Amino acid sequence: GVALFAALALPFLGALVTPLVYRALGERTAWFAALVAFASFGLVASQFGTTGSVSIDWIPTLGVSLTLYLDGLSLLISLLASGVGVLVFTYSAGYMHGEPGQARYYGTLLAFMGSMLGVALAADLIALFVFWELTSITSFGLIGHYRESESSLYAARKSMLITVSGGLFMLVGFVLLAFVSGDALGSTTFTLIGTPDSMIANADAMRTALENAGLFVPVLVLVAIGAAAKSAQVPLHVWLPNAMEAPTPVSAFLHSATMVKAGVYLIGRMRPLLVGDEWMLLLGTLGLITMTVTALLAVGASDIKELLAYSTASHLGLITAGFGFANQLGAETGAFHILNHALFKATLFLVAGIIAHEAGTRAISELGGLRHDLPITGIITAIAALGMAGVPPFNGFYSKELLFESAYEVAHELGGLAWLFPAVAVFGSVFTFLYSIRFLWLFMGEKPAGLGEVHRPSLALLAPPVVLAGLAMIVGIDPQLAVDTIVQSAFGSAVAGEAHTMSIHLPTELTPAVAMSAITILTGIALSPFYDRLRDGVRRLTHGPFSADWYYDKAVYGLERASGLALPRIQTGQFRTYAAWMLGVTSLLALAGYLAAGVSIPAFSDLSITAPVVIVLLVAIVGAAAVARAPSHIAGVLTLSVLGFMVALFYVLSSAPDLALTQLVVETLVLVIFLLVLNRLPAFYGDTDRGTVARDALLAGGVGLTVTISVLVATAGSPDAIARFFVERAPVPAEHGSILADFGGGSNIVNVILVDFRAFDTMGEISVVAMAALGVLTLVAMRGRGESS
Amino acid sequence: MSVITRTVTRVVFPLILLTALALLFQGHNLPGGGFIAGVLTVAAFALVYIVNGLDYLQEDLLGRTGDDVEGGPAIVADFLNVFAGGLAIAAGGGVVAILLGQPFLSQAVLFVHDLPIFHELELASAFVFDLGVYLVVVGGLLTILTVVGDE
Amino acid sequence: MTQFVLAGVLGLLFAFGTFLVLRRDIVRVVWGVTIISQAANVYLVTMGGLAGSVPILGHGPPDNPATITDPLVQALVLTAIVISFGTTAFALVLTYRIHEEHGTIDLRELGETGGEH
Amino acid sequence: MSVATELPGFLSLAITVGLVVASGVTLLAGYRVIFGPTTPDRVVALDTIATNVVAIAVLFALQTDDGFFIDVSLVLAIIGFISTIAVARYVSEGDIIE
Amino acid sequence: PLRRFPRAQRAASVLGALAYLGAVALLAGRVADESILVYQLSAWPSPFGITLVADALSLFMLGLTAIVSLASVAFSARFMSGFAQRISYHTLYHLMVVGITGSFLTGDIFNLFVWFEVMLLSSYVLVAFYSGPEHTRAALTYTVLNLLGSALMLLAIGGLYATVGTLNMADMARRLATPAQFGVDPVPVLGLTVLLFCVFALKAGIVPFQFWVPAAYRAAPAPVTAMLAGVVKKVGIYAIIRLYFTVFAAATLPAGLGLPGFVGNDFLSFFGPIMFVMAAGSILLGGIGAVSRDDLDGVLAYSSIGQIGFVVLPLAVAATVPEVRPLAIAAALVYALNHGLTKSMLFLASGTVKEAVGSVRFERIGGLAKRTPVLSIGFFMGAISLIGIPPLSGFFGKLLVFRTTAHAGALGGRGGAVALGLSLVGAILTIAYFSRAWNRGFWGTESEGVRTATYAPSLVVIVVALAGLLLLVGVGFDPVLRAAEAAADIALDRQAYVDAVLEGLQ
Amino acid sequence: MNTIHAALVTLFIAIGTFFLLVGTIGLIRLPDVYNRMHATSKATTLGAASLFLAGTIYFAPSAPGGAGLTSLVGIVFLFMTAPTGAHVISQAAERMGIEFAGDAVWPDTGESRPESPDESDE
Amino acid sequence: MRRWPAIGVVFAAVWLFVRGVALTPERVAEELLIGLAVGIPLAYTFRRFYADEIALGRVVRVLPATVAYLAVFVKELVVANLDVVYRVLSPSLPIEPDVVAVPLRVESDPAITTIANSITLTPGTLTMDYDNDSNTLYVHGITGRDEASLVEPIRTWEDYALVIFDE
Numbered sequence A: 001g002v003a004l005f006a007a008l009a010l011p012f013l014g015a016l017v018t019p020l021v022y023r024a025l026g027e028r029t030a031w032f033a034a035l036v037a038f039a040s041f042g043l044v045a046s047q048f049g050t051t052g053s054v055s056i057d058w059i060p061t062l063g064v065s066l067t068l069y070l071d072g073l074s075l076l077i078s079l080l081a082s083g084v085g086v087l088v089f090t091y092s093a094g095y096m097h098g099e100p101g102q103a104r105y106y107g108t109l110l111a112f113m114g115s116m117l118g119v120a121l122a123a124d125l126i127a128l129f130v131f132w133e134l135t136s137i138t139s140f141g142l143i144g145h146y147r148e149s150e151s152s153l154y155a156a157r158k159s160m161l162i163t164v165s166g167g168l169f170m171l172v173g174f175v176l177l178a179f180v181s182g183d184a185l186g187s188t189t190f191t192l193i194g195t196p197d198s199m200i201a202n203a204d205a206m207r208t209a210l211e212n213a214g215l216f217v218p219v220l221v222l223v224a225i226g227a228a229a230k231s232a233q234v235p236l237h238v239w240l241p242n243a244m245e246a247p248t249p250v251s252a253f254l255h256s257a258t259m260v261k262a263g264v265y266l267i268g269r270m271r272p273l274l275v276g277d278e279w280m281l282l283l284g285t286l287g288l289i290t291m292t293v294t295a296l297l298a299v300g301a302s303d304i305k306e307l308l309a310y311s312t313a314s315h316l317g318l319i320t321a322g323f324g325f326a327n328q329l330g331a332e333t334g335a336f337h338i339l340n341h342a343l344f345k346a347t348l349f350l351v352a353g354i355i356a357h358e359a360g361t362r363a364i365s366e367l368g369g370l371r372h373d374l375p376i377t378g379i380i381t382a383i384a385a386l387g388m389a390g391v392p393p394f395n396g397f398y399s400k401e402l403l404f405e406s407a408y409e410v411a412h413e414l415g416g417l418a419w420l421f422p423a424v425a426v427f428g429s430v431f432t433f434l435y436s437i438r439f440l441w442l443f444m445g446e447k448p449a450g451l452g453e454v455h456r457p458s459l460a461l462l463a464p465p466v467v468l469a470g471l472a473m474i475v476g477i478d479p480q481l482a483v484d485t486i487v488q489s490a491f492g493s494a495v496a497g498e499a500h501t502m503s504i505h506l507p508t509e510l511t512p513a514v515a516m517s518a519i520t521i522l523t524g525i526a527l528s529p530f531y532d533r534l535r536d537g538v539r540r541l542t543h544g545p546f547s548a549d550w551y552y553d554k555a556v557y558g559l560e561r562a563s564g565l566a567l568p569r570i571q572t573g574q575f576r577t578y579a580a581w582m583l584g585v586t587s588l589l590a591l592a593g594y595l596a597a598g599v600s601i602p603a604f605s606d607l608s609i610t611a612p613v614v615i616v617l618l619v620a621i622v623g624a625a626a627v628a629r630a631p632s633h634i635a636g637v638l639t640l641s642v643l644g645f646m647v648a649l650f651y652v653l654s655s656a657p658d659l660a661l662t663q664l665v666v667e668t669l670v671l672v673i674f675l676l677v678l679n680r681l682p683a684f685y686g687d688t689d690r691g692t693v694a695r696d697a698l699l700a701g702g703v704g705l706t707v708t709i710s711v712l713v714a715t716a717g718s719p720d721a722i723a724r725f726f727v728e729r730a731p732v733p734a735e736h737g738s739i740l741a742d743f744g745g746g747s748n749i750v751n752v753i754l755v756d757f758r759a760f761d762t763m764g765e766i767s768v769v770a771m772a773a774l775g776v777l778t779l780v781a782m783r784g785r786g787e788s789s
Numbered sequence B: 001m002s003v004i005t006r007t008v009t010r011v012v013f014p015l016i017l018l019t020a021l022a023l024l025f026q027g028h029n030l031p032g033g034g035f036i037a038g039v040l041t042v043a044a045f046a047l048v049y050i051v052n053g054l055d056y057l058q059e060d061l062l063g064r065t066g067d068d069v070e071g072g073p074a075i076v077a078d079f080l081n082v083f084a085g086g087l088a089i090a091a092g093g094g095v096v097a098i099l100l101g102q103p104f105l106s107q108a109v110l111f112v113h114d115l116p117i118f119h120e121l122e123l124a125s126a127f128v129f130d131l132g133v134y135l136v137v138v139g140g141l142l143t144i145l146t147v148v149g150d151e
Numbered sequence C: 001m002t003q004f005v006l007a008g009v010l011g012l013l014f015a016f017g018t019f020l021v022l023r024r025d026i027v028r029v030v031w032g033v034t035i036i037s038q039a040a041n042v043y044l045v046t047m048g049g050l051a052g053s054v055p056i057l058g059h060g061p062p063d064n065p066a067t068i069t070d071p072l073v074q075a076l077v078l079t080a081i082v083i084s085f086g087t088t089a090f091a092l093v094l095t096y097r098i099h100e101e102h103g104t105i106d107l108r109e110l111g112e113t114g115g116e117h
Numbered sequence D: 001m002s003v004a005t006e007l008p009g010f011l012s013l014a015i016t017v018g019l020v021v022a023s024g025v026t027l028l029a030g031y032r033v034i035f036g037p038t039t040p041d042r043v044v045a046l047d048t049i050a051t052n053v054v055a056i057a058v059l060f061a062l063q064t065d066d067g068f069f070i071d072v073s074l075v076l077a078i079i080g081f082i083s084t085i086a087v088a089r090y091v092s093e094g095d096i097i098e
Numbered sequence E: 001p002l003r004r005f006p007r008a009q010r011a012a013s014v015l016g017a018l019a020y021l022g023a024v025a026l027l028a029g030r031v032a033d034e035s036i037l038v039y040q041l042s043a044w045p046s047p048f049g050i051t052l053v054a055d056a057l058s059l060f061m062l063g064l065t066a067i068v069s070l071a072s073v074a075f076s077a078r079f080m081s082g083f084a085q086r087i088s089y090h091t092l093y094h095l096m097v098v099g100i101t102g103s104f105l106t107g108d109i110f111n112l113f114v115w116f117e118v119m120l121l122s123s124y125v126l127v128a129f130y131s132g133p134e135h136t137r138a139a140l141t142y143t144v145l146n147l148l149g150s151a152l153m154l155l156a157i158g159g160l161y162a163t164v165g166t167l168n169m170a171d172m173a174r175r176l177a178t179p180a181q182f183g184v185d186p187v188p189v190l191g192l193t194v195l196l197f198c199v200f201a202l203k204a205g206i207v208p209f210q211f212w213v214p215a216a217y218r219a220a221p222a223p224v225t226a227m228l229a230g231v232v233k234k235v236g237i238y239a240i241i242r243l244y245f246t247v248f249a250a251a252t253l254p255a256g257l258g259l260p261g262f263v264g265n266d267f268l269s270f271f272g273p274i275m276f277v278m279a280a281g282s283i284l285l286g287g288i289g290a291v292s293r294d295d296l297d298g299v300l301a302y303s304s305i306g307q308i309g310f311v312v313l314p315l316a317v318a319a320t321v322p323e324v325r326p327l328a329i330a331a332a333l334v335y336a337l338n339h340g341l342t343k344s345m346l347f348l349a350s351g352t353v354k355e356a357v358g359s360v361r362f363e364r365i366g367g368l369a370k371r372t373p374v375l376s377i378g379f380f381m382g383a384i385s386l387i388g389i390p391p392l393s394g395f396f397g398k399l400l401v402f403r404t405t406a407h408a409g410a411l412g413g414r415g416g417a418v419a420l421g422l423s424l425v426g427a428i429l430t431i432a433y434f435s436r437a438w439n440r441g442f443w444g445t446e447s448e449g450v451r452t453a454t455y456a457p458s459l460v461v462i463v464v465a466l467a468g469l470l471l472l473v474g475v476g477f478d479p480v481l482r483a484a485e486a487a488a489d490i491a492l493d494r495q496a497y498v499d500a501v502l503e504g505l506q
Numbered sequence F: 001m002n003t004i005h006a007a008l009v010t011l012f013i014a015i016g017t018f019f020l021l022v023g024t025i026g027l028i029r030l031p032d033v034y035n036r037m038h039a040t041s042k043a044t045t046l047g048a049a050s051l052f053l054a055g056t057i058y059f060a061p062s063a064p065g066g067a068g069l070t071s072l073v074g075i076v077f078l079f080m081t082a083p084t085g086a087h088v089i090s091q092a093a094e095r096m097g098i099e100f101a102g103d104a105v106w107p108d109t110g111e112s113r114p115e116s117p118d119e120s121d122e
Numbered sequence G: 001m002r003r004w005p006a007i008g009v010v011f012a013a014v015w016l017f018v019r020g021v022a023l024t025p026e027r028v029a030e031e032l033l034i035g036l037a038v039g040i041p042l043a044y045t046f047r048r049f050y051a052d053e054i055a056l057g058r059v060v061r062v063l064p065a066t067v068a069y070l071a072v073f074v075k076e077l078v079v080a081n082l083d084v085v086y087r088v089l090s091p092s093l094p095i096e097p098d099v100v101a102v103p104l105r106v107e108s109d110p111a112i113t114t115i116a117n118s119i120t121l122t123p124g125t126l127t128m129d130y131d132n133d134s135n136t137l138y139v140h141g142i143t144g145r146d147e148a149s150l151v152e153p154i155r156t157w158e159d160y161a162l163v164i165f166d167e
Helices: A002-046 A072-095 A102-121 A125-143 A150-185 A203-213 A216-230 A239-245 A248-274 A277-299 A304-324 A328-359 A375-389 A395-414 A416-441 A459-477 A479-492 A512-541 A548-570 A575-597 A611-628 A633-653 A657-678 A690-716 A723-729 A749-757 A759-781 B003-025 B034-052 B054-062 B076-099 B126-149 C004-021 C026-047 C071-102 C107-113 D009-035 D039-064 D068-093 E006-033 E056-079 E082-105 E109-127 E133-164 E169-177 E187-204 E212-219 E222-247 E267-291 E296-320 E322-357 E373-387 E393-410 E416-442 E448-452 E457-475 E477-492 E494-501 F003-029 F033-058 F068-095 G004-019 G025-045 G063-089 G109-121 G147-165
Strands: A053-059 A064-069 B109-112 B121-124 E037-040 E051-054 G098-103 G125-131 G136-141
Touching: A002 A064, A002 A072, A002 A102, A053 E477, A064 A125, A072 A102, A072 A248, A072 A328, A072 A459, A072 A479, A102 A125, A102 A248, A125 A150, A125 A216, A125 A239, A125 A248, A125 E393, A150 A203, A150 A216, A150 A239, A150 A548, A150 E393, A150 E416, A203 A216, A203 A248, A216 A248, A216 A277, A239 A248, A239 A304, A248 A277, A248 A304, A248 A328, A277 A304, A277 A416, A277 A512, A304 A328, A304 A395, A304 A416, A328 A375, A328 A395, A328 A459, A328 A479, A375 A395, A375 A416, A375 A459, A395 A416, A395 A459, A395 A479, A395 A512, A416 A512, A459 A479, A548 E267, A548 E416, A575 A690, A575 C004, A575 E133, A575 E187, A575 E267, A611 A633, A611 C004, A611 C026, A611 D009, A633 A657, A633 C026, A633 D009, A633 D039, A633 D068, A657 A749, A657 B034, A657 B126, A657 C026, A657 C071, A657 D068, A690 C004, A690 C026, A690 E133, A690 E187, A749 A759, A749 C071, A759 B076, A759 B126, A759 C071, A759 E082, A759 E109, B003 B034, B003 B126, B003 D068, B003 F068, B003 G004, B003 G025, B003 G109, B034 B126, B034 D068, B076 B126, B126 C071, C004 C026, C026 C071, C026 E133, C071 E109, C071 E133, D009 D039, D009 F003, D039 D068, D039 F003, D039 F033, D039 F068, D068 F033, D068 F068, E006 E056, E006 E082, E051 E056, E051 E082, E051 E169, E056 E082, E056 E222, E056 E322, E056 E457, E056 E477, E082 E109, E082 E222, E109 E133, E109 E222, E133 E169, E133 E187, E133 E212, E169 E222, E169 E494, E187 E222, E187 E267, E187 E296, E212 E222, E212 E296, E222 E296, E222 E322, E222 E477, E222 E494, E267 E296, E267 E416, E296 E322, E296 E393, E296 E416, E322 E373, E322 E393, E322 E457, E322 E477, E373 E393, E373 E416, E373 E457, E393 E416, E393 E457, E393 E477, E457 E477, E477 E494, F003 F033, F003 G063, F033 F068, F033 G063, F033 G125, F068 G004, F068 G109, F068 G125, G004 G025, G109 G136
Parallel strands: none
Antiparallel strands: A053 A064, B109 B121, E037 E051, G098 G136, G125 G136
């Protein structure tokens, strides 16, 4: 019940408190973090076997609620996340000894663990997305832990770009899902699982709704992109090798147990909902392609963490392929391999950390014969590496055999080029076998001279790999125990419909799957002496434009350069272009508006304008023309004031007296201010070249035309204006009391309107006048002191 | 410059001011109002400012013999006060309306007749608003003129 | 009923206004802006309709409500005039400040000194 | 409003003629404003324009015979005078205060 | 007059901002229970007097204004020099806030123009506040462009008055709903509305009216930029929503639209494609521009152009696909809200950095995360909320935008899929430039200026307070969404608006 | 109003417009600044003044809306400011040294123009 | 106790004219009162302007002189404009401009101003400049008459002004 929330909230609280704890405990926050992780591990473990969902509704209007649902699959992931978390924290107590910025490190790591638990436990799409993005943000923080080194910044940005954008695609998929659930289940909900009216609960209703809305394939693709981005499938796996910059416990935590598991968890979770042959086609091929390509790249790797990173990608491909196959065996593979992969890969990463920490270097080429000074780690690596290679009786073998079985079965009933599945599966796992043996080889043979002396690791570094190797050993010895404690229920929740019990034990008779795995092991052993040539072959292949990095750099840095060049073309700084653009677009849009409305120019009727008005307007035009071609500033100002006079006269003639008054006096004051300002400015004449003048005239014409049309059409209409109200309400009525409030009380309607009716406008524009004064004052006062005062 | 313009301005200046005030007072039922009165007063001051100069304006006008405050010459300070006062009067007029229970800015005219010598003159409270507008326009434009004027 | 002469005149005024705005030295830009705002005011007055007598009435209710140019437009224009004056004065001072800072008032090399430095 | 019944014929005629003549005159004066060879005679032209705009306003006042326009023309005279002084002042020695 | 003693002035203005927040909260309470409250200024019945209409939409915006203005006033109490504050900064600032409130609350169009003028003039002054060389230049472009804008606005308003015959928006909506009985013919109205729309687009800084944006944002002091980016943009958006979705949504053209490519016979379907193109342009230009800026202000300025695209995009979808209109407007509002909050917080953060280090060019500021962890956490939260990481508020803006585009796409509305693609591209671009800014500015080796600089804690506190507010909005998103949906519904049903404003008469 | 009032008003209007016309023609035809000022400052002001007088007579002193006496003030104002304007302008003109048309001598100084204070732009 | 209220009263009279009130006595009375209420504060504010205006005591003695002056002023005005009109309209433009320096006998400011203005309005003369240390007017003439006859009407104006401003 509430234990789920406690398990979820605990890491976040721990993360919040870490800076304080760091101030109090110094380096021993690691134990505090381990304790928090262990507490949430215990809480999750205490819910073992129950399947319940608790929910607090977060945004009821959208139908989003924070519901945590616990079943086999999420139990598996959350146990893995918190369990490995505990070990990683103890490990980093030794590993991060003496490094700066530990408060930040443990805080983000704890937050990451919490959000990973959230991803595992969240039962509705938005909550899932919340924790999903939180994982990518915290991983961004973690990968950028060494924030001085350029490469880790590059890696952090790459991983954030890829995972967050993958998440966004996924969000769109979720939105579509929710939208479809509107007419599948009656009301739009985001809850994926747990309550009876969730999506998974009535999956087929959802599928039919998805199909006939034609959204099935987009949803599938979007969700697959999201999962692929997170789980580093080809072609989005590029962030994985670069994420090596993070300290090793982080990469152990991120890569092996949790982050990349988020993707496959999503696939497992969505499987009962979206399973079908498009699903198999998409995910099966994607998984298998990743498995081979990254296995090849792993062979070509030159340092141990990079090798392990690629191998993670390939194993995740394997899991996706497993989930991709539309039969029960596929789900078994996925569920079982999640567990196995977490066990042996976490060990290997921790071992790699030990090697990097004790030997000082990570390059494969100058490591060798470490078993003399690292005996226990040797045994641990043996267990883990052989498990990774899929050698019986180690735990990796069982899940790989399941993959072969399911691939074979898929090929068996589809026929045709479905046989590629088992072929590619075998091909890929040969390389998996190769690089894992290579990793084991670091301990065999004798030490090359270049290696300094490696001193033995401290207990905190050694204990977690021992625990993990022990667990791997147990799973290896009798897989049945692991199965019916946890994998059985995990697999149960990844299949639509009924799940039959899975029984894993050492193969006792020859099935095609056993044949395939035998083929893999034998060819692996056969090819292992030519490892070096294979490695160089792979390296040459991936140099040029075949490495996915190349595409990423091209996209990101190309974009930066392109915008660096393109922008000055648009933002020229020339005010002319701005004004030209603005006026041009406005007049074009206005004309488009008129045209779209199909406005009709009214017919040419009589000109009911008195003669003096015509002459005054003529003079105004002449004045305007003179201003345009004014030889000197003073001439321009004078003609401007003449224009002002003419406009004022126009007001007088169109019987608007106080308008004329204001216009006149304003005109004079503008003249006075112009004169005050002019004598400071240099008398300057811009010599104009033809082209710009022509374009300016053209533009001016366009603007003029728009205005003419708007005048013509605007004066065409004569609605019954509200002016009549002002007219009979403004003056004082004949008989009146001593106080009259609903008559304006003044026979000058304009003034009454300004002051009485729309007094608010007057308020507005006296504040404009006040501000103009203040503005001028500020501009002048701020002359001396610029920015910095 | 020569004495003629100076004396002519001395004669004309009050005439312009009186016209401005006339326009202000008859603003209610003849075309007038705060704007034109304000702008005209500014024109009058601009005249004095142009003919006799700023210092003369400061001394004789107001006995304001300060040094210039940070915003510019001395009398700017109280031009600023003028328009601040104007704003206060205009807004105050509105607030008074609120206090009397009617919505913001509602004017009412009250007629007082049976006063002894001039029977029935109406004084509108819109006049208060006009006054506010007038003061703001005077203060603002004079500030602009003075500030722009003396650099 | 539209008056055509006025429409043409206003269009021309706006054309000259924008033409001036597009010149290279700032004073002309300010002139252009002044002309445009004066033309906008004239345009507003024409919107109120031009025929009809003065909009001030004697005492008591008016006798001819139909034919006075509607006073609302005049109130709006009056506001617009003062507003445009305030902004014009401000724009002028701004150009003068620009000249003080840059020493020149033509937009071209205001342009390339600018750019996105 | 104590005018008798209607405007006598030749008075309205005189007024319309005055209006046409006055506005025509502004055109001519505007011509001088634009093409005056030196600055002062632009100023003179401006001053003249102001004065006969004043006359036009008065005429228009006569035409619509209600007395408001007289105030307008009075203000017009004031404005003309002020702008002339300001311009003359600016033209001579760059204006304003000594 | 209260310029005499500066301390009191500072306190008075911060108190003013707080009182303003209080007043908004009061109004919110009143609006919550009777949805539209109308306030007849100066007691004249509404088509003739000016009415202040406070409904959920304008209140939504007012809330945003109150918060941003409080933050930036408090910020500027410390950020601006003593002299600057004494002279007139606070009065100008408060007048700008008054202008903004007036334009949010007003019920008639000319008053809208007046308050625009108030808001614009004060922002001219504030942009030209530091009159250094490029400050004045930026101020000049901003001023002249807006002067032209206001002249055009006058044109449009005059035209509208001549054709529709009233200034009151509700009255307009009523007249356009049934043009025949008022003697209004809605044909010329379209063009005039387009003019008005351009003015609003200029205000909101949408492409191709965004020329003043990079310059002005960089030239203005940080609190002013926060106000400009957070609020003045929203005034444009609000005006667009208010005018187009309430007022002009009623008008129908009997003849339909003449131009090819525009189907449907009401105004909105004309604006749909236009807004769409503008949104696309601003998203792309903003994103691409921000990627190659090499100073923090530039990145933020261009990203605000990009984000405004995200706000207009749902509006475009709303204009074309009527079924998702309420959802789209809610999406636009939510996105506007969180853009306002985040962007002003980011500008304040960069203001703090500029005030301490002296400049925000990337090569001068490296390794801020080490030097000022608190400030960089604030900045980080702003950055990730704009990226759309849950549970910060940006995510919900994005989510709603996706939902609208997804719904539009699913309902077969034209351009739904394109809109979806566009928003995804925009989101990816946002990640690109923010991660770049973060790597350059905050991580990486610590540069010289950063180590020796002193960061004013009160500024950092304000930034972090805003970051906390972001988180609060994100986590408790439900009331915000309900407010946004209430605002959207109010914005859409004209009838309630009209008879709330004009109740009782004919 | 009886006919002689109307006749008087038309008389003043005719005189006013005539002087206005003459003033502007003077402005056009007279060769240089000083002579132009002769014509404009005298003729046009007189024209405007007589028009004002027409207004005064037309709006009898019991003017509706206060027009009668105001035009008297207008007349006085025009008479006072017109010569001052002309005076200021001529002073400005000979301050920037516009030489006279024809033969003019400056009585007390030999050379033909005074000292000029600030910059001149061509 | 000083003299600016007198100026205020003058302002009240002028205010009467500016408002243009009907000449019915009670209208004049109430406008006068309003003018007083307006003029007095105005005069008080600008008391420095009229610090040394003419003493009102002697206004009564020079009233006939001002009336005579105004009558002559109007006669000269009409004559002046006619011959300007004649000069302007004749096709041959018979103008020969010359400048004469006229030393003035009056040296109080108002007197000089009146002289300058009245000269400008009389035929053929325009005051160009006045420099106040040698107290001479530079008049620009348009009629070709010689210097003495040009100066002679200015003298007549002067002894009128001397009487009016009596110094």
